[in-house]
Amino acid sequence: MKRFMKCSVATVLLMGGCSSAQKTFPRVDDAFENDMDVGHSSFDLEHPGQAVSEYEAAYKRALLRDDVSALHDAGFNLAVARLTLGRPDEALETVSRTRADLALRGVDVSSLVDLSVVEAAAQYRAGHYEDALRQAAAVADRSGVEPGLRERAAFLAGLSADTLGRPDVVARSLGVISGDPRAPVHEQADHKELASRLDLSNGQTEAAWNEAAGAADLRRGMLDYRGMTRALRLAARAAHAAGRTDLEAEFTTRAAQSEAQMPQVKAVSRDAPSDLPAR
Amino acid sequence: MLRIRHHDREQPLLRVRYADELVGAFVLFCIGLFVAAVIEAGVLHDWISPPARLRLVLPESGVAGLAVGNDVELMGIRVGSISAVHLNQESRMYAVANIDPQFKSFIRRDSTATIRRRFVVAGASYIDLSRGKGTVMDWQFAELSAKIEANPADMITSTLNDIRTNIVPVMHNAQAITADLKAVADNVKAGKGTVGGLLVDDALLRRADATVATLQDTIERLKPIEGQVGGVLTKADGTMRNLRDTSGALRKMTPTVNSALHHADDATAQLPALLTQAQATADSLKKLTDQLRGLWLLGGHGSVQKPQRLAPRDIRP
Helix, strand or coil: CHHHHHHHHHHHHHHHHHCCCCCCCCCCCHHHHHHHHHHHHHHHCCCHHHHHHHHHHHHHHHHHHCCHHHHHHHHHHHHHHHHHCCCHHHHHHHHHHHHHHHHHCCCCHHHCHHHHHHHHHHHHHHCCHHHHHHHHHHHHCCCCCCHHHHHHHHHHHHHHHHHHCCHHHHHHHHHHCCCCCCCCHHHHHHHHHHHHHHHHHHCCHHHHHHHHHHHHHHHHHCCCHHHHHHHHHHHHHHHHHHCCHHHHHHHHHHHHHHHHCCHHHHHHCCCCCCCCCCC | CCCCCCCCCCCCCCCCCCHHHHHHHHHHHHHHHHHHHHHHHCHHHHHHCCCEEEEEECCCCCCCCCCCCCEEEECCEEEEEEEEEEECCCCCEEEEEEECHHHHHHCECCCCEEEEEEECCEEEEEEEECCCCCCECCCCCCEEEEEECCCHHHHHHHHHHHHHHHHHHHHHHHHHHHHHHHHHHHHHHHCCHHHHHHHHCCHHHHHHHHHHHHHHHHHHHHHHHHHHHHHHHHHHHHHHHHHHHHHHHHHHHHHHHHHHHHHHHHHHHHHHHHHHHHHHHHHHHHHHHHHHHHCHHHCCCCCCCCCCCCCHHHCCC
């Protein structure tokens, strides 16, 4: 028993030694941290409206702190949340404001490629495909860009190029994105979607709708329902090109039913490019 | 001394003693009478005191019949006459009037000269001077501007012309309005237009009769409902009575409600502090959770800095 007590005391002391001492300087801005944390939680729980409110509060706190890093983080998150909420114009305005505030504090805004990727996505959503392609291609071709951002930029460039009828750019973007099963799921989904678009432009319609259906499945698993409906409409377009009107109707109805449950997506889809061919 | 002549040869038929003396006296009397008449007539006065000269600049429109010899009057009294009418270097006509000097003090610089006719529209022209009250006239260069009194006949003619100018368009308009009214009346008579249709066609009246009949039926049908409405009103009255009772009960409860509100107010005042404490506690709990998560004994990996920025995959086109 005595031996057990000695061992317990030694264990407690050892655990106490493992605890970290609290930093006293520089102090953490708990209000900013709390706003960002709640914003992340809201965004992850599919509440982009609440996330926008939290990131706006965080951005104001960053202005109060005159903190360049905090401004960059809060501005980026705010633009992404607004884009997810289906407000590309507000996302573009947020990117512009963030760039202006960072430039005011001596930051070289041309190096902020993450903001460029958000801007490209917002321009694609707003229907400005030429601008989206230019912005996304500039980031994808740039050296030293974080792999995740480069992959996203390549995917955006491929989407915009496909809308503009430039399969060569789609093929080049596809080369940047890995289709390896060990790659992250979102990258696999992006690869399948671009491959489907390229197949469709090459006349390989059956492969195209197979790839699109696979992309829709992967997007569903990522909870990316907007991307899923886009893939379903792409599959309907491929089925139409293959002469499979039954499949076309099936994919179209599934996409429409899913979109009907997302009012913000429905409101924006007026400006989004239709993946269905004109009849 | 008078010398008496004696004729010796012939004897006068009628011998008047002192006849020559009488004749001489008579001649002297006549001379004296003549002088007295001359003095009375003022001829000498004119010679002694010459008349004052007043130049009257006449209007450019004309002299209105003014001629040499016409009278000049002041306050209704003849004080002189026109002695000449001339043309000056500026091609303006002026008249020279001789004025009785005794009236000079009444004619001043602010006097006005008006050319009038004796009988308003006819008769000889004359100058009517007004009595001045301003600066005394310099009679070496006395000059006044004369104006013509408006001729009443001209004024009447002008007025008649104006009336004619205004009346003629009115008459034309009245004529046109009358023609329009006649056309409208003809159309109405012919049954054209809405009003004509109303006059000619009885369909509207028949329809109105039918509407009145329908309205009568509706009223008849509403009569039973009126009784039901009475019942409803009775019930509403009872409800209102109950409401009044309830209000009375509420009024009695008001002190209690006030007390409860005071308590709620006190509790609300403490809410911000309570929320801050709750926030601080949640923050501490979160830090504790993070620390526990990082403990290697619980499978953590120490303190890992969580990225503040969202992942690139969250950028969804």
